[in-house]
Amino acid sequence: MTPPARPATKPAPTRAPDALWTMEGSLRRRGFTAVAGADEAGRGACAGPLVAAACILPAGRRGRVPGLADSKLLTPATRERVYAEVVARAVAWSVVVVDVPELDARGMHVTNIEALRRAVSTLSVTPDYVLTDGFPVSGLAQPTLAVWKGDRVSACVAAASVLAKVTRDRMMVDLHHRFPHYEFDVHKGYITDLHTAALDSFGPCPEHRHRFVNVARARDAHAARTRGGVMVDDGAVHPSPTPVEVPR
Known part of the structure; x- marks a missing residue:
């Protein structure tokens, strides 16, 4: 047929x-x-x-x-x-x-x-x-x-x-090149799984927009984990000789 x-x-x-x-x-x-x-x-x-x-x-x-x-x-x-x-x-x-x-x-x-x-x-x-x-x-x-x-x-x-x-x-x-941990060359700052994972691990860098909910959330979570440290241009947290006030 x-x-x-x-x-x-x-x-x-x-x-x-x-x-x-x-x-x-x-x-x-x-x-x-x-x-x-x-x-x-x-x-x-x-x-x-x-x-x-x-x-x-x-x-x-x-x-x-x-x-x-x-x-x-x-x-x-x-x-x-x-x-x-x-x-x-x-x-x-x-x-x-x-x-x-x-x-x-x-x-x-x-x-x-x-x-x-x-x-x-x-x-x-x-x-x-x-x-x-x-x-x-x-x-x-x-x-x-x-x-x-x-x-x-x-x-x-x-x-x-x-x-x-x-x-x-x-x-x-x-x-x-300034903040290699975030791989901005890949996602160009947009929200992707790769970018979210970096935010969760390192918190935001100075080039992140804190009006975004995901950035503010990562900032607060990272600050709670890294009391006594400061973030510098390489995107990592380094020990500070003096206590750092954590915003609440």
């Missing part, structure tokens, strides 16, 4: 190759020549800085950056290649770094919006229009639009996402 034919499967939708540049093209036809995109990297990490970037790509073929896509969809090697292309081709680009003390003092959302605003305002070319990834950014002189998953639908936002991600990943690799 001949088995019944399998039902035909609907092919997965494919994105047109030019779709990433459609939004900027539409804005340029309306008279907005310089369209900037802004995005950030590190918002969800519990360690390391927040990095925001802004980018204006040129119109035409020069603005068609080979391999450009949302930075999270690219391999590290491809991100590096796209980063170099963006830097070489961009009309203007900027990167802003917010360190951990400011993140802990002011809170993530406030500093995130401020970082995006600063990234746009420090561009060497004043944009006519600004596209931001996800969050609306107030206080800009230009008309602006927050685009849901903007790094997947707008070329200039995708370019900004690559600038921010590559910059931050490089910084996390540098932090790995």
Whole structure:
């Protein structure tokens, strides 16, 4: 008996190759020549800085950056290649770094919006229009639009996402050399089983964000275990000649 034919499967939708540049093209036809995109990297990490970037790509073929896509969809090697292309081709680009003390003092959302605003305002070319990834950014002189998953639908936002991600990943690799116990070069400060195990063993280092519940919990647990010790840049606890007050 001949088995019944399998039902035909609907092919997965494919994105047109030019779709990433459609939004900027539409804005340029309306008279907005310089369209900037802004995005950030590190918002969800519990360690390391927040990095925001802004980018204006040129119109035409020069603005068609080979391999450009949302930075999270690219391999590290491809991100590096796209980063170099963006830097070489961009009309203007900027990167802003917010360190951990400011993140802990002011809170993530406030500093995130401020970082995006600063990234746009420090561009060497004043944009006519600004596209931001996800969050609306107030206080800009230009008309602006927050685009849901903007790094997947707008070329200039995708370019900004690559600038921010590559910059931050490089910084996390540098932090790995200062605090090797945490293996920041692997997880880049995000919450993973590897990172959680290191936090449980060593407690947080100065590059951990204490507003995160997991960091605060590890801090308190580690402090209770290491009375009379202090943590230094190598991430280990060393004996102290004098008692150290443990916060309660």
